[in-house]
Amino acid sequence: MKKILLIIQREYLTRVRKRSFVVMTVLGPLLMAATIIVPIYLATRTEETKKVAVLDESGIFYEKFKDSDNIRFHYLVSDLNSAKNNFRKSGDDALLYIPKPDVNLPSNAILYSESSVNINVISYVKNVMSKQLEEMKLQARLKEYITDKNQALPVDDIMRSVKTAVDINTLKIGEDGKESKSYTELNMVLGMFAGMLIYFFIFLFGAQVMRGVIEEKTSRIVEVIISSVKPFQLMMGKIIGVGLVGLTQFLLWVVLTFGIVTFVTGIMTGGDGKKPSTTQIVQQQKALSPASAEMIQKETEGGSGGMGNVMEALNSVNFPVMIGSFIFFFLVGYLMYAALFAAIGGAVDSESDTQQFMFPITIPLILSIVMAQFIIRDPNGPVSFWFSIFPLTSPVTMMIRIPFGVPYYQVALSMVLLILGFLGTTWLAAKIYRTGILMYGKKVSYRELWKWVRYR
Numbered sequence: 001m002k003k004i005l006l007i008i009q010r011e012y013l014t015r016v017r018k019r020s021f022v023v024m025t026v027l028g029p030l031l032m033a034a035t036i037i038v039p040i041y042l043a044t045r046t047e048e049t050k051k052v053a054v055l056d057e058s059g060i061f062y063e064k065f066k067d068s069d070n071i072r073f074h075y076l077v078s079d080l081n082s083a084k085n086n087f088r089k090s091g092d093d094a095l096l097y098i099p100k101p102d103v104n105l106p107s108n109a110i111l112y113s114e115s116s117v118n119i120n121v122i123s124y125v126k127n128v129m130s131k132q133l134e135e136m137k138l139q140a141r142l143k144e145y146i147t148d149k150n151q152a153l154p155v156d157d158i159m160r161s162v163k164t165a166v167d168i169n170t171l172k173i174g175e176d177g178k179e180s181k182s183y184t185e186l187n188m189v190l191g192m193f194a195g196m197l198i199y200f201f202i203f204l205f206g207a208q209v210m211r212g213v214i215e216e217k218t219s220r221i222v223e224v225i226i227s228s229v230k231p232f233q234l235m236m237g238k239i240i241g242v243g244l245v246g247l248t249q250f251l252l253w254v255v256l257t258f259g260i261v262t263f264v265t266g267i268m269t270g271g272d273g274k275k276p277s278t279t280q281i282v283q284q285q286k287a288l289s290p291a292s293a294e295m296i297q298k299e300t301e302g303g304s305g306g307m308g309n310v311m312e313a314l315n316s317v318n319f320p321v322m323i324g325s326f327i328f329f330f331l332v333g334y335l336m337y338a339a340l341f342a343a344i345g346g347a348v349d350s351e352s353d354t355q356q357f358m359f360p361i362t363i364p365l366i367l368s369i370v371m372a373q374f375i376i377r378d379p380n381g382p383v384s385f386w387f388s389i390f391p392l393t394s395p396v397t398m399m400i401r402i403p404f405g406v407p408y409y410q411v412a413l414s415m416v417l418l419i420l421g422f423l424g425t426t427w428l429a430a431k432i433y434r435t436g437i438l439m440y441g442k443k444v445s446y447r448e449l450w451k452w453v454r455y456r
Contacts (some may be wrong), residue, residue, distance in 0.1 A: 033173070050093045050121055055083050057100035064132050064245030065096075071121055084112060087173060094121060100130075105133050111170045116404035119377050122168050123439040128165040137162035167277055174403075184404075188376045191400040194322065197250075198330050198395050199369055204340040205246045205334060210354065213437070222437055231434035235346075236426075239338040243331060247318055250330070254323060325402050328415065333395025337361070343429035347436035347444045347452075364392035372400055378406040389414045391421025428453060 055076045056062055065073040076083050080097055087095050095112040109129065111117050141162060171181055213235075216222040225234055344357045368387065375384045378402045387397040388406075394414045398406070435452040436444065 010300055020097065020204055024244055041113040050118055051091065052094045052096055052121060052125075053083065053087070053090060053092045054098070056096075056098045058098055059100075060106065060136070061098055061132055063131060065125070068124065084173065087112060088114070092319070093118070096125060102301055105136065105164075107133065107164060108167050108169070111168055112173050113170065114173055115380055116172075116184055116187055117170045119188065122170070126166045130164050133164040133166070134162045139429045154304065162445050165396060168432045185377075185402040190403040191376055191379075194326055195368070195372055197394045198333060198399055199365055200328070201246050201250070201330055202334050202337050202365065202395065205242050206338045209242050209338045210341040210345035211351065212238060212242070213342050213433075214348065214351055214354075216435060217346065217440075218349065226438065231437055232430045234437075235339070235342050235430060235433050239335060243338065246334065247327065248329065250326075265275060322402065325411070326399060329395040329399055329418070332415075332418050332422050336395075336418070336425045337365070337430035339422075339426045341434040343436070346433040347439075347449060349440060352377060353443075364390075365396065368393045368396035371397065375400050376404075379406075384415065385410065389417055391418045394418050431455065 049070050049072055051072050051074070052065070053076050054061070054065055054083075055075055055078065062075065067073060078086075083095055083097070093113060094117055096110065097110045099107055099108065100106070107129075109125065111122065111125070169181065170184055176350060213222075216225070222234075229237075341359050344354050344361070347357065348354050371383070371387055371393075375387065375397060384397065384401055387393045388401050388410065389398075395418065398411070398414050402411070431453045432449055435455060
């Protein structure tokens with residue numbers, strides 16, 4: 001038992017006395033706190049105020065939409081066509097159109113915008129409309145029982161009956177005035193899925209590069225390999241080889257997923273490729289003006305159940321753009337980070353020594369995921385823009401934004417800066433790699449790495 005305690009004491013004191021342990025003990029909490037505090041601060045300080053014009057033909061919701069911290073409402077007195085024609089010149093972010101119902105209370109509304117509507121705006125509008133309609137229904141139900149004071153109020157039945165779900169349809173108005181339906185919720189799911197996939201791929205395959213370098217270095221195989229090829233050639237060959245493995249796996253996933261979805265969809269639609277027809281038209285559609293009713297009616301014609309709507313939403317996604325963007329941002333983002341992982345592997349002698357260098361490198365990736373919840377709420381805001389063009393965060397952030405629709409110049413700018421970031425990090429990593437790959441038994445510090453970078 002005494003010998004075990006001595007070993008425990010030695011292992012503990014050896015690692016605690018390291019300068020890297022002391023530095024990371026101090027910097028660790030600061031960096032972790034920054035990944036939580038900084039995104040919240042940026043989101044609260046830089047979230048743009050959204051201006052929403054309200055065209056309420058029913059008159060029920062006039063001045064019911066109160067201004068909030070980030071949403072400003074103003075009301076229009078005009079017809080729908082005039083409001084849409086003047087929308088681009090008004091400077092508004094969205095146009096909320098509430099049609100006048102023929103019979104029932106309006107439970108449908110349309111949000112027109114030039115880009116994807118902020119999810120906060122949609123949620124706020126739904127909440128206000130639902131509360132107002134439920135209040136009106138509740139007053140009407142209570143009047144039925146006010147004449148008979150002896151009659152007990154069926155509270156549970158009344159509360160169930162007044163519950164109202166509001167449907168907000170979002171339409172994009174293009175530069176040519178053409179309208180197209182947008183699916184904010186689907187864009188959120190696709191953006192988060194693509195961003196998380198790149199995040200895990202970079203970590204997974206970047207770590208494989210680092211482990212491979214460490215294994216070759218500790219087994220001294222690298223000394224034999226270096227006699228035949230240059231260190232830079234070895235590093236790039238390893239990085240690209242592992243990257244092609246990840247790309248192959250992703251493409252196989254796409255092909256197999258597409259095959260499965262096509263097969264299942266064919267079975268569910270009876271094998272004729274046609275969507276099931278609807279058995280009835282939704283009553284609320286009668287309340288829409290002819291110009292807008294046609295757009296919303298297409299949604300119900302896709303199927304009597306939810307499958308038609310799901311397929312229509314999926315058909316609205318530009319999958320070639322999504323897949324092409326994913327391949328580019330994954331490959332270049334991976335190459336950039338894999339170079340840094342390879343440099344870390346070449347600088348250390350064991351995987352346990354990589355922690356002090358891994359954490360600062362992975363902070364931008366972690367910050368991208370932490371910021372994702374704010375980015376999907378305001379994909380066109382300043383925080384989303386800057387995170388999507390900064391090379392260390394753009395692979396994840398830009399893929400989160402792309403489903404919402406990103407101007408082409410922003411995508412091009414992000415790609416150019418990412419390529420420049422890859423070239424810069426590769427040059428830096430090559431300087432460290434060529435010196436560290438043959439360095440054994442020496443504990444490396446950041447000061448030592450800086451010396452290696454400056455070597456000629």
